[in-house]
Amino acid sequence: MNEVYSGAQERLVIPGDRIENSGGLAAGSGILKTNDGLVATQLGHVMENNGVIYLQASNSTYIPRSGDLVIGFVNSMRSNLWMFDIGGPFEALLPMSLSPWNTQYGDLEEHMIVGDYALLRVQEVDSQHGVVCTMKGIGLRKISTGVVENIGSNSTKLFIGVDGSNLQKIKQQSGCRITVADNGRIWVEGSDKGISEVRNISAYFSKSDTPYPNLKSIKNFNEKMEEL
Amino acid sequence: MGGYGDVELIKSNGERLDGRTVDELRPITIEVGVLPAARGSCRMTWGLNIAEVAVYGPMEAHPRKIQRPDRAVLDVRYNMAPFSTSDRIRPGFNRRSREISKVTAEALESIVMVEMFPRSKIRVEIEILCAEAGTRCCGITAAAVALADAGIPMKDMLVSVAAGKINDIVVLDLDKAEDNYGQADLPVGILPNSKEIAFLQMDGDLSPEEFELAMKYNMKAVDEIHKLQVEALKSKYSGGEN
Amino acid sequence: MVKIVPRLLKDQLAKLAEEDLRIDERGRFERRKIHMEVDVLSNAEGSSKVVWGGTIVYAGVKFALREPYSDRPADGALMTSAELRPVANLKYEPGPPSPESIELGRVVDRGIRESGCIEMASLCVVPGESVWNVNLDIHVMSDKGNIFDACALAGIAALKTATVPANRFDVGEDHKLPVNKIPIMCSYQKVGGRFVYDPCEEEELGGNERVHITLGDDGHVHSLQKGLKGTFSTAEFAEIFANAGEQAEELRKIVEEMVI
Numbered sequence A: 001m002n003e004v005y006s007g008a009q010e011r012l013v014i015p016g017d018r019i020e021n022s023g024g025l026a027a028g029s030g031i032l033k034t035n036d037g038l039v040a041t042q043l044g045h046v047m048e049n050n051g052v053i054y055l056q057a058s059n060s061t062y063i064p065r066s067g068d069l070v071i072g073f074v075n076s077m078r079s080n081l082w083m084f085d086i087g088g089p090f091e092a093l094l095p096m097s098l099s100p101w102n103t104q105y106g107d108l109e110e111h112m113i114v115g116d117y118a119l120l121r122v123q124e125v126d127s128q129h130g131v132v133c134t135m136k137g138i139g140l141r142k143i144s145t146g147v148v149e150n151i152g153s154n155s156t157k158l159f160i161g162v163d164g165s166n167l168q169k170i171k172q173q174s175g176c177r178i179t180v181a182d183n184g185r186i187w188v189e190g191s192d193k194g195i196s197e198v199r200n201i202s203a204y205f206s207k208s209d210t211p212y213p214n215l216k217s218i219k220n221f222n223e224k225m226e227e228l
Numbered sequence B: 001m002g003g004y005g006d007v008e009l010i011k012s013n014g015e016r017l018d019g020r021t022v023d024e025l026r027p028i029t030i031e032v033g034v035l036p037a038a039r040g041s042c043r044m045t046w047g048l049n050i051a052e053v054a055v056y057g058p059m060e061a062h063p064r065k066i067q068r069p070d071r072a073v074l075d076v077r078y079n080m081a082p083f084s085t086s087d088r089i090r091p092g093f094n095r096r097s098r099e100i101s102k103v104t105a106e107a108l109e110s111i112v113m114v115e116m117f118p119r120s121k122i123r124v125e126i127e128i129l130c131a132e133a134g135t136r137c138c139g140i141t142a143a144a145v146a147l148a149d150a151g152i153p154m155k156d157m158l159v160s161v162a163a164g165k166i167n168d169i170v171v172l173d174l175d176k177a178e179d180n181y182g183q184a185d186l187p188v189g190i191l192p193n194s195k196e197i198a199f200l201q202m203d204g205d206l207s208p209e210e211f212e213l214a215m216k217y218n219m220k221a222v223d224e225i226h227k228l229q230v231e232a233l234k235s236k237y238s239g240g241e242n
Numbered sequence C: 001m002v003k004i005v006p007r008l009l010k011d012q013l014a015k016l017a018e019e020d021l022r023i024d025e026r027g028r029f030e031r032r033k034i035h036m037e038v039d040v041l042s043n044a045e046g047s048s049k050v051v052w053g054g055t056i057v058y059a060g061v062k063f064a065l066r067e068p069y070s071d072r073p074a075d076g077a078l079m080t081s082a083e084l085r086p087v088a089n090l091k092y093e094p095g096p097p098s099p100e101s102i103e104l105g106r107v108v109d110r111g112i113r114e115s116g117c118i119e120m121a122s123l124c125v126v127p128g129e130s131v132w133n134v135n136l137d138i139h140v141m142s143d144k145g146n147i148f149d150a151c152a153l154a155g156i157a158a159l160k161t162a163t164v165p166a167n168r169f170d171v172g173e174d175h176k177l178p179v180n181k182i183p184i185m186c187s188y189q190k191v192g193g194r195f196v197y198d199p200c201e202e203e204e205l206g207g208n209e210r211v212h213i214t215l216g217d218d219g220h221v222h223s224l225q226k227g228l229k230g231t232f233s234t235a236e237f238a239e240i241f242a243n244a245g246e247q248a249e250e251l252r253k254i255v256e257e258m259v260i
Helices: A156-160 A162-174 A192-206 A215-227 B095-109 B135-149 B176-181 B208-237 C007-018 C099-114 C147-160 C201-206 C234-258
Strands: A011-013 A031-034 A037-040 A044-049 A052-057 A069-077 A081-085 A092-095 A117-125 A131-134 A141-143 A147-150 A177-180 A185-189 B028-032 B040-046 B049-060 B073-080 B120-130 B159-166 B169-172 B184-190 B197-200 C034-038 C046-052 C055-066 C077-083 C124-126 C130-142 C184-191 C194-197 C210-215 C221-227
Touching: A031 A052, A069 A185, A092 A117, A147 A192, A147 C007, A156 A162, A156 A177, A156 A192, A156 A215, A162 A177, A162 A192, A162 A215, A185 A192, A192 A215, B028 B135, B028 B208, B040 B135, B049 B135, B049 C130, B073 B095, B073 B135, B095 B120, B095 B135, B095 B197, B120 B135, B120 C130, B135 B159, B135 B184, B135 B208, B159 B176, B159 B208, B169 B208, B184 B208, C007 C201, C034 C147, C034 C234, C046 C147, C055 C147, C077 C099, C077 C147, C099 C130, C099 C147, C099 C184, C099 C210, C099 C221, C130 C147, C147 C184, C147 C210, C147 C234, C184 C201, C184 C234, C194 C234, C210 C234
Parallel strands: A092 A131, B073 B120, C077 C130
Antiparallel strands: A011 A044, A031 A037, A044 A052, A069 A081, A069 A117, A081 A092, A117 A131, A117 A141, A147 A185, A177 A185, B028 B040, B040 B049, B049 B120, B159 B169, B159 B184, B184 B197, C034 C046, C046 C055, C055 C130, C124 C130, C184 C194, C184 C210, C210 C221
16 A cells, blocks of 8 residues: 655654655655655654654654653662663663762762652763763752653653643643653642642543554543643 | 365365455454553454564663664564464473564564664564464564554564465465465565565475465555555554544 | 662552552552453363453463373363463563462462362263363463453353363363352452552552452352562451452352353
């Protein structure tokens, strides 16, 4: 089935689908340039923006980029660094020198141990996908209150909404402080009732019957947002 | 192949024992997102075959020695459930499953853009719950759908199907009796858009002409099955509402 | 892979427990939804699929003839095994069966075997010469918590639907496998300081010890297993034991309705 898609409207594609490119647009993320033209590499929507044709994948793993705000949890430690699970295929490390504390070699347990969550910023990603994070910066900190929920890195944009409109509504409704990280985890702080309200809303994404927001979960979420 | 060319598998009217024509597939269904614990999953029924596939990852590859500095490794396991065949299969090491896992992994590596995830691992778990000839084709085809569901970047889909020979006649998609008493089996894995071959096995006896015809049947079937893959993925995305 | 328990999750579970709430908003002894199908696998002589919340389990029954053991010349045998394959969850690694997998298989086996739901004498074909070996294999496809109960339920349902393939083995006519009891397993886990029924994935991750109780038709207990680190009082046990009786009755109805 070599469907050839044309026009500027959103098109749903699966890997291997040809994408017509009469406008001579550049191939962006999720699009492969081959001798026969452009090919989609993931299930998702083809979009155009500023001369670039790209794919908004329905499901994709979190790929860290420098500058990203992420919520990670410590899954191992050495004498001078913490290793974090940040949800993607690669573990991230936080060297002692980039922590907010004045730690001594071997004294890391005093500040953060295995199983702790922290709000971090990705400092650097090397060509081997080695990820270095920092905890020096405004708001970056160890998370010791509230809850962390996983909504998936594909859902963060929807969850926040245009100019933060959805997030604003959710915050007002629940009275919670909510931090949405780029790796698809959210940190919620507030009353038990508020937290449970946020959990119910995030469940449109986290407990959906697909590992990605499909049209149904998006519709349900948007309806909920209308209600608020 | 049993190689008993004398067992009658094609009726005098040219139909096969189950009523199919020579180039007709058994009924196929594909469903996406069936295993809640997996990142991507697929259930495929193909005749009486049932395969369910789960995809996990990409994740950091452990132990470290299996890591590749330039690409992800595909960790593929093809496994037949103990109750999947008429005689119970003892769980544990099995040479046949190992071989199929290996060729499946290599076929899938040809479509997955493994170079995007150096040092990582993608786990593909193929479980055959009911087997009736052609389980490897079913497993590979379902695995490609599960990988797409998991959002793993791929340059194309992959469809696997087999043609064979029974009573000296080339036919598509052997069922159990045809597989047991047939003379040849030619399973292939084809990239449906580029039509390139990513997986190829054969056993039995085929003349060059018969091989050509078998490949022709396979190629035609690839398009049919690809259509079902597309429908399954798109309908899951639409959440059942179009 | 060793799953690390986020400390925040432990704190959250403890906080919820103070108000007698659960992380997925169920009541303390409230079960998740169950969907069951039988005769789903055409190559098995009896089969079932149980979807328990997000947990999915298949069970299949296979028969084989063999010589009886010399000390019990007229008894067949039932072998139950549950496989916890890496397909079921990210946390399960490939390789030989893990202690967890073996524990699961043995606990499920004991519950079904000790309930006496199958009389071993009914599996005799020719005394001293040949008896039926019944293999019940349970396959976990998706683990989202409480696989023990799901496996036990799928197992007994598969047995209840099984047909002895005597025809195929040339020893008479096919007939239904006589299964006259329905043992039911109920599992509890200590979460945030008190036991809850049917733990979900997050509760298993952040919880402590668990207790599995298998009850027969008459309310008699046929197998018990305490797993994981932690201790509990006899009063705590009495409470969940009483609850298990109620749960088992409901689950038994589900099996009975499914397998007429």
